[in-house]
Amino acid sequence: MFARLKKRRDLGREGEDLAAAYLKKKGLRLIDRNVRTPYGEIDLILEDGRIVVFAEVKTRSGTGFGGPSAAVDREKRRRISRAALSFLADKGWQDRAARFDVVGIVLEEGRPRLDHLIDAFDLAAD
Secondary structure (H helix, E strand, O other), X not given: OHHHHHHHHHHHHHHHHHHHHHHHHOOOEEEEEEEEEOOEEEEEEEEEOOEEEEEEEEEEOOOOOOOHHHHOOHHHHHHHXXXXXXXXXXXXXXXXXXXXXXXXXXXXXXXXXXXXXXXXXXXXXX
């Protein structure tokens, strides 16, 4: 069981590294990663000009259980939204525009396939 958890954690870290590198190449500036708030964790926080981008990264080793982006369900969007609001309040950035991106990565045969959904969802209501 611990080996499986470690493998999943390593897969997630690899996916976040790939996503961060990809987004930086697209011109976004990385602010922070794996930010913990009372409402949950935010994988990547970046800036796209003046827009604060909260990126959820989902990495899979295959598509047997559906694509990675399908894992960002309504409850996950709600938790990310609350965490983002908490982060913005802590920084005093309530007046900044923000968006939520999802980066889905499938690692098949050692080759990553990346799907970047820009503005993937709106701020989720409670």
